[in-house]
Amino acid sequence: MKKLTALTTTALAASVALALTGCGGTAGSTTTSAAADFPKAGSTIEWIVPSAAGAGNDILARIVAPAMQEDLGANVKVVNKEGGSQVVGLNYVAQAKPDGLTFGNTNIPSILGRYLDPSKKAAFDRSSFTPIGSFATNSVVIGVNKDSKYKTIKELFDAVKAEPGKITVGTDSRAGDDHINLRLLENALGLDFNIVHYNSGADKVAAIVSGETDFALGGVSSFFGQYKSGDIKLLTVIEDSPSSFVPDVPTMKSSGYDVDPMASNFALSVPSKTPKDVVAKLESALKKAAETPAVQEKLKGAATQPTWVPAADVSKMWEERETLIKPVIDELLKQQ
C-alpha cells in the first residue's frame, strides 16, 4: 500500500510536469493548403519566442497571444526556444512547415545581427521569412546617472569629442541592438566611445545607477523605472518626434544632431513559403489584437509603445535597416 502511494505521488508529479511544460505536442492537422479553413477550430498555433521565459519578448508575447487566440478561434501557444543568441529559435521558425501554424519574433533590428554575422551559423536570412506585422515599438534613448556632469546630449557628445575613446557606455550584450546602435551613432557623428558589454539590460542600467559607466543607450522600457524614480536622467530620445512615455526628453533632432530614428520593432514573421491568404489572416488577427484597448494598456504598462505596422511596411523597413546596418556589422566582425 505504501509503495502504491509513492508510485501515485510520482505519477501525479509527472503529470503535473507535463501539464506545466506543455509537452503535449502540436495538435491539429498540417495538411491545410488554402486559408479558407485556416486555422482549423481547436488547432494550435505556436508563437516561437527565441528568448527565455520572462524576457521582454516573452512578456509581450504573453500579453498579445490571448487576444490573437480569441480572434482566430485557435490556440495560440507561446513557446520559448532559447539559445544561440536567438539563432536556435529563429532557425526553428525559418525551417517550420509553412502552414501558418508556426510564427515567431523577428524583431527589427535585432534579427539583423543574427544572420549578417556568418559566425552565428544562422540557417536563415531575410528571404526566409514573411512578416505578418509589428505590434509595438520601443524608442531608443540615452541616459546618464542623476548626478552626471553631462546635463544635455551636447555636453556629453562634446566631452566624447574632447577625449575620444574615454567616455564609457554600457550595452546589454556584444553585437546586440545597443552595440549596433552605438556604432551607427559613432559613424554618423564621428564619435568614439569606450563601449563596455554587460549581460543584460538590467546590468547595464545598474552600472549607470552606480556610476560605473558614464552613459547608456537602449530601449526606453529598460530605463523607465529608474527614469521615473529620478535615478537616471534621459538626455535624448533618438526619434524625430518626442516619445509619449518621456514627453519632456528632447529628440536628437531638436538637439541639433542629424541621426536616423532607432526604435526597435516587435515584428512577427512566418516561414516565407506560407500561403498569402494564411499570412493575411494572421496579419488581421495580429492587428486586431494589437489594437485591443486592454492589450494596449498592458503594453504601455511594460513601457512599450503599441504601434501597428502592417506586414508590407515591415518588409520594407527590414530591407532598409539591413542596408544601413550591414556595413556596421561587417566592421564589427573585422575588429575581432
Add this chain to the structure above:
Amino acid sequence: MGFDQLLGGLATVFTPEHLLFALLGCVLGMLVGVLPGFGPAAAVSLLIPVTFGLDATSAIIMLAAILYGAAYGGTTTAVLLRIPGEASSIATTLDGYQMAKKGRGGPALVIAALASFVGGLIGVIGFVVVAPFSRLALEFGAPELFLVSLLGFALITSFAGSNPAKALLSAAAGLAIATVGVDSGVGIARFTFDMPELFDGLGLVAVVMGVFGLSEVLGQAQKGPLGVPSPLKVARLLPTRTDLQRSAFPSLRGSLIGFFMGLLPGSPGAATSLASYAAEKRISKRSKEFGKGAVEGIAGPEAANNALAVSSMIPLFTLGIPTSATVAIMAGAFTMNGLIPGPLLFRDNPDVAWAIIASLIVGNLILLVLNVPLARVWIAVLKVPFHYLMAAILAFMFLGTYSINGSPFDILIMLGAGILGYIFQLVKVPLTPLVLGLILGPLLEENFQRSLALSRGDYGVFLEGPISLTLIGVIVLAILFGAVRPLIASMLKKKTTTPIAPKELAK
C-alpha cells in the same frame, strides 16, 4: 521603512484572498522545485498572464511564493535521490543524500525545512533593516565582483576530500566546460563546433543533473540489485534533539551568508549555498562527518539558500534593479500589474510593497507547516525498490532537462555530463569542485574583461577602493591558510615519516 509598516503589511496579508494565493504560490513553487530542471523562473513567466485578472498584491504575493517555495522543493530530490531540483540545492545533496542512505532521510528533510524557515525569516528581518542602505550593494562593480569570484575558488579546498590534486583536476574540468560558448566580451566562438545550441555555453542545470543525478543512477546500477539495501530502511521521521542543537548555529550563519550574497549583483544561489557548506565544514568540530551525513551540512546551505531568495528581491524593491534572471521575471510581473519596482513603489503603493514583504513571512510559515508532514510522504519514495525507483528517476531527469529550453540537445548534455560524473566517481574525483568551476568561470571571466574594458586595460582597477583592497586581503589569507599551511604541514609530516618508508618498501 520599519517594523511598523511590516506589521501593517501583515494585517493586509491576513485576508482570505491573499492567504489563498500565498498558499497556491507555495504549493506551485514546491512542485516546481521538486521537478528537476523545470525552474521557478519558467513557472513564474507562465503564470504572469494568469495573474492579469487578479489584484496586483495577490498576484505578486503568489509569484514571489513560487520563487521561494521552489527553494524548499528543490531540497526534496536532493536529499532523497541526489538530484538537485534546483542548482542551489547542490550543497544539500552532499550530506542530505548520505543521511537518506543511512535511513535518516526524514530528519534530513525536516531539518532542511526548519533551516529554510530560519533563513526566510532572517531574510525578511534583514530586508526591513538593510533596505534603506541597499544602494551600497552597487558599490560592487565589475572589479569587485571579479575578486569575489576569485575568492570563491578558495572554497575548492573545502570540497577536496583526501586528495587536493583530484579536487583541482575537477575544478579545472569545470572551468574548461565553462569556456564553451561565444565569449561575451570579444565575441570569439570557443568549442561551439558551429552549433548554435552551444553558443550560450552548456546549461548549468543540465550539467548538474547529469553530474550528480545520472552518475549516481549509473553507480547504483553498476552495483547490481544487491548493491544497495533495497528498499532503504527508514528510521525515525523527526530529527533528534541533538540534530536540532547541531543545526541551530549553522542555520543562523547560513542565513547571514545567504542574505549578504543575495544583495550582490548576479551572485548565484548555487555558489552561495556551497560557500555556507564550506564555512560550516571549516568551523565544525565534526568536520570529519561532513560528506557522510552531517546535519550541519544541510542546515547551513538550506538557510543560506532561502535567505538569498528573500534578499535578492531587495535591490528590485528599493532600486528597481533585478540582480538575477529569476528576479528579473518578478520585475516583469510588477510592471505587468501596473506597479513600477523601485523607490517609487514605497512612495506610491506602500501598502502593496509592505504587504508583499509581510507575505514572505507568511509564505515561509506556510511552507514550514506543509513541509514537515510532507516529509513523511516524500520519504515513502525511498521504500520503492531501487530498480523501480531508478527507472522513474531517469524518466524525471529526461523530462526535466527537456523542459528547461524545450531542447533535446540539453538531454545529450545531461547524458554526457552523467558519464563524466560517473567516471569521476569511479576514480574518486570529487564532483563539487567541477560545478564550482562551472559556476564561477563565467563570472570570473566576464568581470575580468569588463573591468579592463572600463579601465581601458589598466590593471590598477583591481586595486582601487576599500572593498577591493579588503577582498584582496581576504584572498591572500584564504590562500595562506587554505593552501600553504596544509602544504607545509604535509611536508613536515613527510619528513617525520621518512624513516618508516624503507620498511614499508621492504614489505
